[in-house]
Amino acid sequence: MVNNRKIIFVFISLLSLMIIPGCGHSKNVIEELGVASAYGLDINEQQQLDGTTVLYQFNPDITNASQIIRSTGETFSMVRSNANKKSGYKIVNGKLDTILFGPTIAKQGIVPYLDTIERDAAISNMLYVTMSEEPARDILSASNYEEAPNIGVYLHSLVDKSVRNEEIVSSTFHEFMRSYYRAGREPLVPIISIKENKASIDKVGIMHGDTHVGNLSLDEVFLVRLIRDKFQSGRINLEMDIEPFKQYIEESQHNSRKDQMYVVLDKLKNNTQIKLTNVDDLTYKVNVNLNARIIETSQQMTLENPKVVKILEQQINKKLEEDLKTVLKKSQQINSDVFGFGVKYNNHTRGEELTREQWQDLFPNIEVDYNVSTEIKRFGTVN
Amino acid sequence: MPENLNIPDHRKLKAVYLIIVLHTMQIGVGIAGYPRIVFMEAGRGSLISLIIAAIALHIIIACIVYVLRSFENQDLHGVLTQFFGKWFGKIITFFFIIYFFMLFLSVQVNYIEFVRVFIFPDMSSWLISLFLLSLVLYAALGGVRVAVGASIVFFFGAIWMVGLQIEPMTYIKFDNYLPMFEASPGELLSGALKTSYTILGFELLWVLYPYLNEKNKVHRYSQLSMSITVSMIIFLTFVSIGFFSDEQLKELTWPVLSTIKIISFPMFERFDIVTVALWMIIVLPNLILLCWMTGMSVKRVFGGKETYYIFIICLVAFICQSFLDNRYLVGSFTNLVGQTGILSGFLFPVLMVPFAMYHRRKGAKNHGKQS
Missing domain, CATH: 3.30.300.210 (Nutrient germinant receptor protein C, domain 3)
Known part of the structure; x- marks a missing residue:
């Protein structure tokens, strides 16, 4: 008898373990999410941040799963929440894998805009920090991104492939910050440029702390990498x-x-x-x-x-x-x-x-x- | 003079379990933030600080075992009453009860902090606390055998997480370790002192001792357990220091969790979230054993039934955690517990040794007279 009651008790507890979580966090339904895969940041004439958000959706009914939203704000988080206002989807950053800084920011220093990435545990440390010499929004509006679902994913695989092929020095957020905090070994950040509506890497930016001060060609990067890596x-x-x-x-x-x-x-x-x-x-x-x-x-x-x-x-x-x-x-x-x-x-x-x-x-x-x-x-x- | 605790043989445990139980008791929430804390004090000499702390730890364990073995079958309370008499012994044990409870509370609030930062920022802390405490209650009410059994199961459930450090290891830059012997002796010492919170938990031995069979092997196994803990902490600190550059390490609250942040599998984009959730497996043995040993000590002082005390402890912990709900409070509370631990965990056993020596000599004399 006692044994029977015990079994029922265990059964009910296991059942409730499975069912109860359903009542909890149902805020993020995957079809209602806009998963940000890249952000591009510039500074506009009003000295405000001008952000470009590249999203994709997991809704099976959508044919064009890629969305690009432009928004402005004083801080990176403001840009994100303003982008949220312009979209029917809830923008989440868990799969953010590229962040692109335009020349206006790269000349001033990019670290102030990276703080939230470090602080927010939801954002991965393995996203790539990249820069461009054209405004970031122009790069992100390039229409040729091969078979990738959107330009953000394309940029990530572009950089990731180059790092894996040992063509450039890896610039994941973690490694960028590590070099930034370490005096005596400056970070190198790949520079994305756009040719015939397609983004590519053909040089690497030399940083001084967090400001862009010069460029290395890919041949020169090989030599730097020979010493550094x-x-x-x-x-x-x-x-x-x-x-x-x-x-x-x-x-x-x-x-x-x-x-x-x-x-x-x-x-x-x-x-x-x-x-x-x-x-x-x-x-x-x-x-x-x-x-x-x-x-x-x-x-x-x-x-x-x-x-x-x-x-x-x-x-x-x-x-x-x-x-x-x-x-x-x-x-x-x-x-x-x-x-x-x-x-x-x-x-x-x-x-x-x-x-x-x-x-x-x-x-x-x-x-x-x-x-x-x-x-x-x-x-x-x-x- | 209290009698020796008479624990029937079927309720006793094998001494070999100490290896795992003491180890799981020590490794808990402290380790996640430890590399930063020690690095802030000792810089690149952190590993040396850690080794100093480790040597101290081994000596302390020797002291505890020496004191306990002066008697046949006594726990902390019994030892204290033997030395200082009934009332004074009770007062000191009462302080220990408060200290054990503080440890219990600090583990709980720190884990709640992890969950709220990494996984569910909007989950209320009382809910997490309720989940934790219900599991703790379940195990602690089962008595010592269930508590020890649970920690052994959880140990094997969690030990594989050391393997998660393999990927961060590939990012190690060896010049982060140089110049190695930079820190002054003062800095090394304060680094060693800051280690206290991470390696606390061996106090369990005070309470668990009467429940062990094969008393002559207790010393051997507890020392072995300490060396496992120490080597694990050395390994994790080593990886964290190599993985982050110095200023970066100082910025991070939980470096060990941040190293895991880079791991990504095709089916788990962000493995750190799984890790923080699974960290509960590491934390639970801490909570269960601390709850049990607090309840046990209360019973020894006030008498009565252990079950009620365990319920009360969980209830008080549940209420207290709601007051410790921001990072600053959690941090300073943890610090406070660490500092208390230096006194009650590390200094106290050393102070007990002279008394134990006196007791042994007296015992020998009495023995001599009788024969």
């Missing part, structure tokens, strides 16, 4: 002088018209060590060991010959060292340490934490000695 399978296109290879280039092509040749390295892996050799003079020694395979050369050479490979490796080393120096010079002119030498400096000095201002005084005077050593592991199906 680790490649698992990178790819680079190198332009080289043909002179040292002349005698090895196969006869049939010898009368080639060009004095430049191209080598494409693929599956590139690197191991970079930065050493601060002298704290007072701020001299660094950077050893880059990399290995890769050749996937394309513009001149036919007998790569079977170890001599050729050796020369090729030496030429690549020389070329990369020169390029690294140029990029360093460029970043010193802008006075923004994208490589992370400041962090190394801070690691070697005890006591006071390095501030961004201090490093700004020191960074233009640092000297770096690059030492690249390349190893070509294999060269495809032809010799």
